[in-house]
Amino acid sequence: MSVAADSIHLDAVTKSFGDTPVIDAITATLGGGEFTVILGPSGCGKSTLLNLIAGLEGLSDGRIRIGTREVQDLPPKDRGCAMVFQNYALYPHMTVADNIGYALKVAGVAKLERARRVAEAARVVELEGLLDRRPSELSGGQRQRVAIARAIVREPRVLLFDEPLSNLDAKLRHGMRMELSQLHRTIGATTVFVTHDQVEAMTLADKVLILNKGRIEQFDTPDAIYHRPATTFVAGFIGAPPMNLLAVTGRGGKLRLDDGTEMALHPHDGPALLGIRPEKITIGGEGFAAQVVYREDLGSHTAIVARLPGGQEVQVATPIGMHLAPADTITLDLPQDHLHLFDPATGLRLETP
Structure with a gap:
C-alpha cells in the first residue's frame, strides 16, 4: 500500500x-x-x-x-x-x-x-x-x-x-x-x-x-x-538531562561567571548564556572546581548535579562506574567544541567564531 x-x-x-x-x-x-x-x-x-x-x-x-x-x-x-x-x-x-x-x-x-x-x-x-x-x-x-x-x-x-x-x-x-x-x-x-x-x-x-x-x-x-x-x-526543552545554561561574560578571550570563575576559552565579548550538554562536560584535569550535591544512577549513565563556586548548578552525565557522592569536590572542564552561546535578552543563538 x-x-x-x-x-x-x-x-x-x-x-x-x-x-x-x-x-x-x-x-x-x-x-x-x-x-x-x-x-x-x-x-x-x-x-x-x-x-x-x-x-x-x-x-x-x-x-x-x-x-x-x-x-x-x-x-x-x-x-x-x-x-x-x-x-x-x-x-x-x-x-x-x-x-x-x-x-x-x-x-x-x-x-x-x-x-x-x-x-x-x-x-x-x-x-x-x-x-x-x-x-x-x-x-x-x-x-x-x-x-x-x-x-x-x-x-x-x-x-x-x-x-x-x-x-x-x-x-x-x-x-x-x-x-x-x-x-x-x-x-x-x-x-x-x-x-x-x-x-x-x-x-x-x-x-x-x-x-x-x-x-x-x-x-x-x-x-x-x-x-x-x-x-x-x-x-x-530537548535532552534528558537538558542543556545547562549559565550566565557568563566574555572578556579577553575567556568566559567567566559573575564571581570571576573562568569557565572556558572563547572569543565572545560581552554578556551571554553559555550552554553545554551534560554529557559533554568532562570530569578531571584542568578546569574549575564544583561540589556534587546530588546523583542518580540511570542504568546507561550516572547523572549528577554539581554546584559551582558562585552558586549556579550544572548537570553532568557520567559513565556508570564513576564513584561520586554528595559533598565530593570535583573538577569540571567545558570543551570549546561543544559550547553554545545565546543572547541573554532574546534567547536566540549567537553565531560566534
Whole structure:
C-alpha cells in the first residue's frame, strides 16, 4: 500500500479563542512524504495546529494549502486527510473489520473493493488474524493498530496523529514507534504527528517543529535541533538531562561567571548564556572546581548535579562506574567544541567564531 503525498503549506496561520491567541501567525512548509513531528509542552498549541490542518477548527486568519489546493474553507472530508486520535474511538459493537471499513461503507465503496482495502490495511498493521474480534477483545496496542488501519484504509495523502501513543505503557510505546516508522516507509503519506514526548519526536521525525506559546521556536532535523538549538527554549526543552545554561561574560578571550570563575576559552565579548550538554562536560584535569550535591544512577549513565563556586548548578552525565557522592569536590572542564552561546535578552543563538 502506497499513496501519493502532498506537502502542507501554512501561511501566517493564526487561531484565537476569544481574545486569547493560541496559534500566532505560523508560516511553514511540511514536506510531502516526510514525517513531521509537532513537539512542545502542554498548552503550546500542538493539537490546535493539527486540528486546523484537519479542518476540525477554523482559522482566525491565514491560509492552508495541501498540495496545490487551498483548504482552509473546505470541510474535513474534502481535505484528503485521515486522523488518528489519542482516544481510539472504536465502535464497540462492530468487529475489527467493520471498524476499519466503516468510512468506506459510508462513502459508498462497493463491498468487494471495501473488503480488499480492509484486508490490505489489516495486513500493513498486522491485524490479519483479528478481523472478526471486537475492540473489547483486543489489547491497547491492537486497538491502536485498528485506529491506524481505519485511517490508512482511505488511502489518504496526509496522515495526522494526535498523541496516539500516550495511552500505552513504555514497552508498547517503544514497539509502536518502530511500527509507525515502518508504516510511514510503507505507505509514503505525508505524516504529521503531535506529541509532548521528545523521545517520540527525535526517533520518528524527518523534521521536528517545536512550538512554544503558539510560535515556532525551531523547525529542523532532529540532529540539528539537538546539536544546534536555535533558542534557549529548545536547548532547555530537548535532552534528558537538558542543556545547562549559565550566565557568563566574555572578556579577553575567556568566559567567566559573575564571581570571576573562568569557565572556558572563547572569543565572545560581552554578556551571554553559555550552554553545554551534560554529557559533554568532562570530569578531571584542568578546569574549575564544583561540589556534587546530588546523583542518580540511570542504568546507561550516572547523572549528577554539581554546584559551582558562585552558586549556579550544572548537570553532568557520567559513565556508570564513576564513584561520586554528595559533598565530593570535583573538577569540571567545558570543551570549546561543544559550547553554545545565546543572547541573554532574546534567547536566540549567537553565531560566534
